[in-house]
Amino acid sequence: MVTEKELFNALAERHGVEIQKKFANSCVGIAGLGGLGSNIAVYLTRLGIGKLILVDFDNVDITNINRQNYVLSDIGRPKTTALYEHLIKINPYLNYQLHQVKITSENAVSLFSGCDIICEAFDKPDQKAMLIQTLLSTLKDVKIVSGNGMAGFNTANLIKTTNPIKNLYICGDGQSDISDGLGLMSPRVAVCASHQATMIMRLLLNENNV
Amino acid sequence: MKIKVNGEFLTDFSGNISELLQKQNLSADRVAVEYNGEILSRENFNNIFLKDGDVVEIVHFVGGG
Numbered sequence: 001m002v003t004e005k006e007l008f009n010a011l012a013e014r015h016g017v018e019i020q021k022k023f024a025n026s027c028v029g030i031a032g033l034g035g036l037g038s039n040i041a042v043y044l045t046r047l048g049i050g051k052l053i054l055v056d057f058d059n060v061d062i063t064n065i066n067r068q069n070y071v072l073s074d075i076g077r078p079k080t081t082a083l084y085e086h087l088i089k090i091n092p093y094l095n096y097q098l099h100q101v102k103i104t105s106e107n108a109v110s111l112f113s114g115c116d117i118i119c120e121a122f123d124k125p126d127q128k129a130m131l132i133q134t135l136l137s138t139l140k141d142v143k144i145v146s147g148n149g150m151a152g153f154n155t156a157n158l159i160k161t162t163n164p165i166k167n168l169y170i171c172g173d174g175q176s177d178i179s180d181g182l183g184l185m186s187p188r189v190a191v192c193a194s195h196q197a198t199m200i201m202r203l204l205l206n207e208n209n210v
Numbered sequence: 211m212k213i214k215v216n217g218e219f220l221t222d223f224s225g226n227i228s229e230l231l232q233k234q235n236l237s238a239d240r241v242a243v244e245y246n247g248e249i250l251s252r253e254n255f256n257n258i259f260l261k262d263g264d265v266v267e268i269v270h271f272v273g274g275g
Contacts, residue, residue: 036275123275125240129252132242132269136249151274164216165244165267177272184274 004093011048019205020048026204027051029115031103031131033079034058035184036147037121038069039193040200045087047201051095052087054080055111057102067186103127105134113139117200120146121193123178136167145199148172150192151182159188161195161210169203169210171195213264227255230266242269 012020026049030037033056044052060074060082074082080098087096099111108131112118118135122128132144149172150159158173172192176182199210213220215230223233227250231238243250244267245258260266 032275034275121275123273125271125273128271129240129242133249133251136242137251146271147275148269149272149274151272164269165242165249166247168242168244168249168269170269172272174270175272176274178274179272182274189275 007091007093008048015047022204023048024050026117027053027115028200028204029053029055029112029118030121031055031108031112031118032121032123033068033083034064034121034123035067035186035189036150036193036196037119038079038083039190040119040121040197041083041087042069042090043194043197044200045090045094047197048091049094049204051097053097053099053112053115054083055099055101055103056080057100067184067189103131105130108134109138112142115142117143117145117203119196119200120144121196125177132168136165143167143169143203145169145171145196145203147192147196149174149176150189151176151178151180151184153183153185153188156188156191159191159195161199163208163210169199171199211260211262213260213262213266215266216268223260226257226259227266230260231255231268234268236268236270240271242271243267 028049030041056079058079060070060077060079062075070082078100080100084096120131148170161171163169246265
């Protein structure tokens, strides 16, 4: 078994010691553990983010396998615990906080208070809007990194990161909508997830520009 | 009256935030709106009437994740 010190040192060797210390002392919340959130959780685990708050009410479905970080034996299990078991194989020494609950305007603040950054990774647009309105109007210092538009098979080059509203970073093409009949496909969803994880990483290192 | 919406000036509009969203064909339950640097709750979309010099940023969300 790799020890905590060995793993930290290996991450620090790749990332830099000061950077690794910052990551280790950071807390990121992920709202929704689907195509975006499950992939983002893997990237943040590989970075060695000290505390991850992972929230999703749902169970793994067979239709998630095309793009979400689950395997066939996860089907029917809560996404929180299924994902947790994958993440601890990458890094068992991080602090993972799991909540199998539906996020609402009533519980969002208490779920995510204490996070440096909150990652919005829902799939329904009204839920995205609800979460962002609730958190940004209540938690004045928090930054939100949100996914918006990654459906279909248009070029990945349309997916970008913007900062249109104070403390709100948006990743996506801003247009492609599953309600227009577009499917969600692994590579393009992962590009959006990578944009979000990259912006989270930059914000943790006090790089606030997109 | 001149207001700035997503970086572009609008001169032919008067009304509240809800009416601005309607004019732009945007659904009120799918947007985040920043009004003069402050994020708005949806309950305030009807109460805030735009005035000269206001700056509004609207993010419209699409489905998928």
